[in-house]
Amino acid sequence: LDDILRTSGDIFLAMTIGCARCHDHKIDPIPTKDYYSMLSFFANVSPHGKGKTNLVKVQGSKGNSQFSNQFEKWSRREKDLQRQINSFEEKFLVKLNQDLLLEKSSKIRNKPVVLLSDARAGGSSWNYSTEKPTDDWFEVGFDHSKWDSGKGGFGREGTPGSKVNTKWHTSGIWLRQNFRLAAIPKTLRVTLHHDEDVQVYLNGKLILERKGHVSKYETHDISKEASDALQTGKNVIAIHCQQTSGGQYVDLSMDSFDEAVDLAALIR
Incomplete structure (x- = not known):
């Protein structure tokens, strides 16, 4: 969490907030107490993850309903785009293999x-x-x-x-x-x-x-x-x-x- 707070302070506030983690800031008016108060805002931030591991559902009946509808639309869109990508890759690889076969005699490496x-x-x-x-x-x-x-x-x-x-x-x-x-x-x-x-x-x-x-x-x-x-x-x-x-x-x-x-x- 300290890394997240330091980055947020440096980028968005242009302040070296991290210096107040162990003692009151010697330059900016940031006591240690305020440092930990601000740190608490990041307590439930999800860490970096792969794929959809950071996808968090909105809590509450209304929020969950909206989330489900939007997620369903997004899933359909994702599948449609993936089909298009797969089709493009298949055509690309077919053409690529054809080109490589034509040039194979000059490109083959006999030694690994x-x-x-x-x-x-x-x-x-x-x-x-x-x-x-x-x-x-x-x-x-x-x-x-x-x-x-x-x-x-x-x-x-x-x-x-x-x-x-x-x-x-x-x-x-x-x-x-x-x-x-x-x-x-x-x-x-x-x-x-x-x-x-x-x-x-x-x-x-x-x-x-x-x-x-x-x-x-x-x-x-x-x-x-x-x-x-x-x-x-x-x-x-x-x-x-x-x-x-x-x-x-x-x-x-x-x-x-x-x-x-x-x-x-x-x-x-």
Whole structure:
């Protein structure tokens, strides 16, 4: 709430109200008492959320009736617009695929573009925690700057098929890594070794989950799962691996191949 009040004061009142949180303001005539009185106005403000999580119904019989009618109209309008968008996207993708097929011979990349390397190629540097973080640990905006850092793979020496660069002996480990894209790749793959259960998130979306353990690196095509999560610029991949007994290990590499589709250039 302090952040909300500070922002409101700075933007709308041009006053540094936040200074009165701990003591009477030394410049503006704002005592600490008035700071907390104003803060109370924001007590029931909904935090940031995804989708329609911040949609609040109007209380009261009259208000609820008006809200229901308006919400129904809005829902119909939303569905109609979504149908139009889906139709546009379908036509766009058909035309796009036709254009790409014509130019495929000149655009195919025979070698994959490595975005993240695994331990077999030296390993990428990851931020990691062996203590359970907050529930939003896999979101793009999560701050992992205070986590430890180390090179993949993570695990116990002697685990079949492993190449340990950073030792991990606890029951769980959480990993985060940033990478950047200049354009959206058509095909995206991850090569994963896990012992045991593992979940992989891309920009906050769960794109891959596997149970149990494997004894070697396995490659997975995640193009479909990642298509609506990838973005140009900064991307965040987050991994959680859980271990119960025996060996333990987790490591991941990521690469893209085939033509890369620069959507920004196509739209222009």
